[in-house]
Amino acid sequence: MVPFRKMHGLGNDFVVLDARDRPLAVTAGAARAIGDRHRGIGFDQLIVMEPPPAGADVFMRILNPDGSEAGACGNATRCVASLVAEEAGKDRVVVRTIAGDLPVERLPGGLWRADMGPARLGWWDVPLAREMDTLHLPLALGPVADPAACSMGNPHATFFVDDLDAIPVAEIGPKLERDPLFPERANIGFAQVLSPERIRLVMWERGAGMTLACGSGACATIVNAARRGLTGRSATVELPGGPLEMEWRADGHVLMTGPVATAFTGELDLARYAA
Incomplete structure (x- = not known):
């Protein structure tokens, strides 16, 4: 069984898997099955946290409900950054995606500000x-x-x-x-x-x-x-x-400020979804 978190930013919701300590083979088919809001868990994006490359605190992989991969997701970036920052006791972390590095900082009032890079x-x-x-x-x-x-x-x-x-x-x-x-x-x-x-x-x-x-x-x-x-x-x-x-x-950089939330946590059988 694989632990997961259901998180959201303003209702934009994510299933977050942690693959930093052990690799997870999340196929497009598994993403589609987990994303099914009737037979799975449901999400707007499936997020896989992977080991941090040099210069970043975490690598974030983003899968859509149709199984395709996305390069950026602002609300998910804040969610993942909040998890990593809480673990490390830091107020600023860098989230790397296939589109580049996204620095995120904690602000008062439970808000997080992400530098989403240049338009x-x-x-x-x-x-x-x-x-x-x-x-x-x-x-x-x-x-x-x-x-x-x-x-x-x-x-x-x-x-x-x-x-x-x-x-x-x-x-x-x-x-x-x-x-x-x-x-x-x-x-x-x-x-x-x-x-x-x-x-x-x-x-x-x-x-x-x-x-x-x-x-x-x-x-x-x-x-x-x-x-x-x-x-x-x-x-x-x-x-x-x-x-x-x-x-x-x-x-040219775009800054985005908003909240994050965890709805619930649980475990899923990744092999069953993959099948």
Whole structure:
């Protein structure tokens, strides 16, 4: 049996496995089975903590409910950082992912601030299928059009809308995720700018669907909103699960501040899920 933690950041929920002391063979099939909310445990992402490489405190591997691997997950980064920091008695740790190193620090009030790295703005960074201006993509479907795109270690496109409640996210999200413009698929954000300091956001996550919160999506949203002059370089991004405080620093790095929580702990039979 393998111990696990069920954690979440603003309702964006994770099954966290610890493979630092013993390797765990977590296949795509096992991830899909564990992620089944009716027959498994259920998660937005499966997180595997692996031994720390040089220069980091832990390596974090991220698997989506469809078994695909993701390069970044902001809410999970805070969750994993909080575990490692508590173990080590530290207020600052570095979480390494396949997309790079993410420093995280403890703040008062149970909050954690993650440096999610620089926003990548080139069409090849996202990536997109062909050369174009990432500030205005030639993409429309139903009531949405003209998104902006960037990479936060994973591909994001943000549609800015006047009335978020009128957008059929569950209907158009999966179609936009798989549009030929995105050769690696994309996370799709639907954002309503309420003021220069406040944005409402609903995300359709690549490989996961609608989630209560998406940290990398909030990062992409503040970057794309600021690039279009809709907000300044900092704002509160209000997701269905709660708010994240966002800042796009002058050096291009995006800072994300929010809470973490453990819902419960347990054990799972990894071999049974793999079968």
